[in-house]
Amino acid sequence: MSGAALRIRGLAAGCLSGIDLDVAAGSIVCVCGPSGAGKSTLLKAVAGLQPPVHGEVWLGERDLLGVPVYARGLGYVDQDLHLFPHLSLLDNVRLGLRRLHLGRRQEHEAAAHWLQRVGLGALLARRPVQVSGGERQRAALARALAGRPALLLLDEPFSDLDLDTGNSVRDLLLTLQRELGLATLLVTHQAEDRARLADRVLWLRDGRLREDAPPQSGSAGSATASMTSSGSIDTHTAVPAAGGRGASTQPVA
Numbered sequence: 001m002s003g004a005a006l007r008i009r010g011l012a013a014g015c016l017s018g019i020d021l022d023v024a025a026g027s028i029v030c031v032c033g034p035s036g037a038g039k040s041t042l043l044k045a046v047a048g049l050q051p052p053v054h055g056e057v058w059l060g061e062r063d064l065l066g067v068p069v070y071a072r073g074l075g076y077v078d079q080d081l082h083l084f085p086h087l088s089l090l091d092n093v094r095l096g097l098r099r100l101h102l103g104r105r106q107e108h109e110a111a112a113h114w115l116q117r118v119g120l121g122a123l124l125a126r127r128p129v130q131v132s133g134g135e136r137q138r139a140a141l142a143r144a145l146a147g148r149p150a151l152l153l154l155d156e157p158f159s160d161l162d163l164d165t166g167n168s169v170r171d172l173l174l175t176l177q178r179e180l181g182l183a184t185l186l187v188t189h190q191a192e193d194r195a196r197l198a199d200r201v202l203w204l205r206d207g208r209l210r211e212d213a214p215p216q217s218g219s220a221g222s223a224t225a226s227m228t229s230s231g232s233i234d235t236h237t238a239v240p241a242a243g244g245r246g247a248s249t250q251p252v253a
């Protein structure tokens with residue numbers, strides 16, 4: 001499936017309220033904010049795991065809220081990864097391919113291909129418990145991409161990777177998601193993700209979208225320090241980006 005734009009209007013779900021958001025096909029939007037802000041809840045609401053009480057979620061022309069979770073065609077890597085412990089990495093990725101209805105041999109080759117692309121070609125037969133945390137994260141990313149999703153939802157996917165491995169996987173993600181034209185929502189606390197991946201950065205706090213900014217804007221660039229000290233973001237310090245890739249900074253609350 002080729003990518004499609006994600007459009008969210010007036011979404012209220014769990015702790016979230018009044019969320020309006022667009023993610024263009026081929027772009028990566030980082031979702032940031034303090035712990036408990038509602039970042040994971042946003043991804044779960046799009047994936048269909050957190051029922052909305054209000055609002056609309058569209059992927060291209062499809063009204064996602066009317067589509068069962070298993071049929072939404074999303075690639076979703078959450079913090080728990082959900083790799084089956086009794087299956088090899090290869091078989092875990094094969095599960096991500098099921099909805100494409102490939103033949104057995106094709107399915108095997110495609111799963112091996114995706115594991116190779118994330119640098120795990122030598123570990124196909126290992127079970128999740130037999131690989132490192134970072135390798136598990138890469139296997140989960142391979143499984144998400146293997147199903148040819150139109151939309152990628154990633155919840156802190158690089159948190160277990162050292163800087164060098166993380167950056168090589170970030171480069172790979174950038175290449176793949178551009179290649180596939182995916183819209184990507186990426187929950188992250190890491191400055192490297194904002195700097196290397198983001199077309200735009202959303203800042204959530206207390207379940208509301210406080211700011212929609214280019215990656216190098218004043219608030220995005222300084223928020224790690226202000227969040228560490230105060231646990232909240234000062235949205236009033238935002239300034240338009242110099243040379244950022246996205247639109248100018250938009251305080252939204």
Ligand SMILES: Nc1ncnc2c1ncn2[C@@H]1O[C@H](COP(=O)(O)OP(=O)(O)OP(=O)(O)O)[C@@H](O)[C@H]1O
Nearest residue numbers: 014015033034035036037038039040041042187204
């Ligand atoms: N299943 C649930 N039932 C009730 N409340 C929940 C549930 N899941 C999350 N919450 C609450 O919703 C709020 C937002 O949680 P969420 O996991 O979205 O935060 P987050 O921004 O992703 O935080 P973190 O950075 O710590 O992962 C929190 O107050 C949390 O306690």
